[in-house]
Amino acid sequence: MSKLRTFFFFLTGTFSLSFSKAFLSGLKLLRVLDLEKVPITKLPDEAVYLFNLRYLNLRRTPIKELPKSIGRLRNLQTLDIKDTNIEALPRGISKLINLRHLIxxxxxxxxxxxxxxxxxxxxxxxxxxxxxxxxxxxxxxxxxxxxxxxxxxxxxxxxxxxxxxxxxxxxxxxxxxxxxxxxxxxxxxxxxxxxxxxxxxxxxxxxxxxxxxxxxxxxxxxxxxx
Known part of the structure; x- marks a missing residue:
């Protein structure tokens, strides 16, 4: 699992935030993280250490804010927060120097x-x-x-x-x-x-x-x- 590059989360039952934290901490090579419709109100802290991440999809989640440290994802190219509860971006967004798509x-x-x-x-x-x-x-x-x-x-x-x-x-x-x-x-x-x-x-x-x-x-x- 440590060499996983793409992860799509399909919710079929209950969701455990503690599970997601433990899971993400071991995926240092991950490039695609798709959490669309997952019932989270915040992005797990471990996600901002996914240095190789290129694509982050939080569409249609009840997430309320992005972490101030979102700028750590220097290789991120697509950030999709469409239809979430995020009302404002943190100033750290400017550090995403390789970002191509901000939805x-x-x-x-x-x-x-x-x-x-x-x-x-x-x-x-x-x-x-x-x-x-x-x-x-x-x-x-x-x-x-x-x-x-x-x-x-x-x-x-x-x-x-x-x-x-x-x-x-x-x-x-x-x-x-x-x-x-x-x-x-x-x-x-x-x-x-x-x-x-x-x-x-x-x-x-x-x-x-x-x-x-x-x-x-x-x-x-x-x-x-x-």
Whole structure:
């Protein structure tokens, strides 16, 4: 078992956190850890010592937070915390220098084909992840909209809580992302006016756009997609 590289956890009965701790401590060569739907509220401490880990899936678990030491996983390339109870990322996220995919939104409902989503708050230093290709979704707060222009490898990004004052920074950031093929924007409330025509289409996509209205929350959803 010590040479195991991939581990998918399929829950068929009761789950013991103490068992998972003992089990993970002996898997130093593990590259893939899939805990989707496992009823854990925290990541076992032993997981952050899996130096060779490339893929960590916590999707649809009731986990509430990531450990501050998550940055120890320097070789991690995919972190999936979609549909969890994690509301904010720790500052240590910026140490995941090889991260390519950061998936961290929650679906909260569907109306007329459009899905309502809640984002996960991220510290501004998340923009230090220069190898990131997918960032879905991040909340626009502080100077996040301006800083994401430095993430030039992005092909997909979703930003929520967008405000009218973000328009200029959005335009510049989109133009900097030469590989971008998917952009999702959700404004903070119905009082915010975002001039869609003032925003460039993602450089690598055709001029095709979709505009929807999330009536349940009063938010506008704008999608450019190839």
């Amino acid at each position: 961290m939104y929650r679906y909260t409902g569907v109306h007329r084909g459009f899905r309502y989503i809640n984002e996960t708050k991220a510290p501004s230093n998340v923009c230090k992840l220069k190898k990131l290709q997918v960032l879905a979704c991040v909340e626009s707060e502080g100077n996040i909209v301006r800083l994401v222009r430095n993430m030039t490898q992005l092909t997909r990004i979703g930003i929520t809580n967008v405000k009218e004052r973000d328009e200029t920074d959005l335009r510049v950031s989109i133009q900097k992302m030469k590989l971008l093929s998917f952009l999702s924007l959700i404004v903070s409330d119905e009082e915010e006016f975002l001039r869609i025509n003032a925003l460039p289409s993602p450089p690598s996509s055709p001029s095709k756009s979709y505009l929807g209205w999330q009536t349940g929350t009063g938010s506008t959803l704008v999608l450019f997609t190839s």
